[in-house]
Amino acid sequence: MIPTNGRRSRSHHPADFNPTTARQHHPDLSKLRGWSAMMDEAKLPEGEWDKEKAWALRMGLTGSNSLEDKSIPTFARGELPHYAGINTFLKAPYAEDVQEVGQYDATVLGVPFDGGTTYRPGTRFGPQGLRKISALYTPYNYEMAVDLREQMTLCDAGDVFTIPGNIEKSFDQISRACAHVFSSGSMPIIIGGDHSIGYPTVRGIAECTSKRIGIVHFDRHADIQEKDLDERMHTTPWFHATNLPNVPPSNLVQVGIGGWQVPREAVKVARERETNIITIGDVERLGIDKVAEMALEMAWKDADMVYLSFDIDCIDCGFVPGTGWPEPGGFLPREALSLVSKIAAEGLCGLELVEVSPPYDQSEITALMGTRVIVDVLGTMVSHGVLGKHKAHIDKPVTVPMGDFDGKRWSNGAA
Numbered sequence: 532m533i534p535t536n537g538r539r540s541r542s543h544h545p546a547d548f549n550p551t552t553a554r555q556h557h558p559d560l561s562k563l564r565g566w567s568a569m570m571d572e573a574k575l576p577e578g579e580w581d582k583e584k585a586w587a588l589r590m591g592l593t594g595s596n597s598l599e600d601k602s603i604p605t606f607a608r609g610e611l612p613h614y615a616g617i618n619t620f621l622k623a624p625y626a627e628d629v630q631e632v633g634q635y636d637a638t639v640l641g642v643p644f645d646g647g648t649t650y651r652p653g654t655r656f657g658p659q660g661l662r663k664i665s666a667l668y669t670p671y672n673y674e675m676a677v678d679l680r681e682q683m684t685l686c687d688a689g690d691v692f693t694i695p696g697n698i699e700k701s702f703d704q705i706s707r708a709c710a711h712v713f714s715s716g717s718m719p720i721i722i723g724g725d726h727s728i729g730y731p732t733v734r735g736i737a738e739c740t741s742k743r744i745g746i747v748h749f750d751r752h753a754d755i756q757e758k759d760l761d762e763r764m765h766t767t768p769w770f771h772a773t774n775l776p777n778v779p780p781s782n783l784v785q786v787g788i789g790g791w792q793v794p795r796e797a798v799k800v801a802r803e804r805e806t807n808i809i810t811i812g813d814v815e816r817l818g819i820d821k822v823a824e825m826a827l828e829m830a831w832k833d834a835d836m837v838y839l840s841f842d843i844d845c846i847d848c849g850f851v852p853g854t855g856w857p858e859p860g861g862f863l864p865r866e867a868l869s870l871v872s873k874i875a876a877e878g879l880c881g882l883e884l885v886e887v888s889p890p891y892d893q894s895e896i897t898a899l900m901g902t903r904v905i906v907d908v909l910g911t912m913v914s915h916g917v918l919g920k921h922k923a924h925i926d927k928p929v930t931v932p933m934g935d936f937d938g939k940r941w942s943n944g945a946a
């Protein structure tokens with residue numbers, strides 16, 4: 532039984548209701564999401580939160596005698612307080628031993644690499660920037676009526692060891708890490724890093740399956756030329772990704788493209804390969820719902836799973852100043868969040884959030900927007916029951932052996 536708190540009665544006209552004299556702006560509250568979300572909260576479990584609080588007391592000692600709330604430990608552990616702690620993404624458990632990621636529905640993987648940047652650097656600090664500001668979120672979303680802590684398992688595996696100044700070695704490290712996470716069955720959530728990582732992330736996933744992968748790519752830029760400044764930079768990921776045998780360009784959907792920063796070289800490749808470009812003007816004319824429908828149709832056509840690559844610069848640069856190539860005229864935040872949720876609702880095999888550059892950020896708003904995209908995607912996938920749907924298509928498991936390291940992880944003493 533859901534407590535209605537007497538509010539449902541407002542939707543029923545009382546006997547003395549007179550439509551001619553009654554004021555008309557008292558809505559039927561039961562038609563508002565504000566009301567139904569309030570009711571839906573009562574249906575969510577909270578056992579994991581109880582477990583986390585018990586764990587925090589065990590890990591951080593019970594609190595001082597003077598505290599009335601006996602769930603508060605002496606040392607900050609777990610979600611609370613939001614301003615304290617050693618931050619993982621969303622304060623998820625740190626999977627220090629990456630052999631354990633398969634125990635989680637999804638794994639956050641930082642890729643601190645900006646060696647593919649052709650203008651503003653700094654995205655190597657993106658993973659740290661997102662983790663830091665992600666601490667202000669709770670795992671619960673009121674409007675969606677989801678609680679990620681209760682309804683899914685998430686870990687943060689830390690960062691890939693990238694090699695500054697060597698793009699190709701970094702790509703190899705990134706592909707290996709992504710293949711490890713993906714083949715474990717956990718959905719990789721990759722935090723960049725510049726957009727050059729789009730190629731090695733998809734390559735790592737693609738090698739774990741014989742099935743066909745579609746890509747939905749949010750960006751102001753097309754990112755599909757072969758080389759830039761003689762290397763595979765952040766302007767080139769989709770040229771190389773769509774060369775992979777199971778990642779055909781016909782399943783690449785590029786949304787939000789436009790402005791004065793799309794190189795002609797990229798347009799030529801997009802034309803030759805017949806990728807699908809939906810400009811920001813198209814979005815304006817057709818509307819979010821129609822664009823979502825079209826993008827899903829093209830990305831999923833004969834494909835078995837879809838990967839989402841979200842460049843934060845697809846949002847108008849007034850909202851995301853901390854990025855590598857700012858371009859005015861992009862999505863408004865509510866449009867981008869709405870569209871990305873509609874894409875995620877059909878299921879994803881992986882997500883990357885790239886091009887957040889904290890050194891250029893103001894008040895962490897760009898990192899906050901990036902965090903929001905990730906949690907909205909997760910919340911949508913949980914509420915639509917599609918998290919893990921892609922697992923059925925992992926048919927080429929990759930073994931990433933532990934190697935010969937067998938010593939202690941930490942020692943202050945003599946060897």
Ligand SMILES: [Mn+2]
Nearest residue numbers: 750752842844
């Ligand atoms: Mn871009």
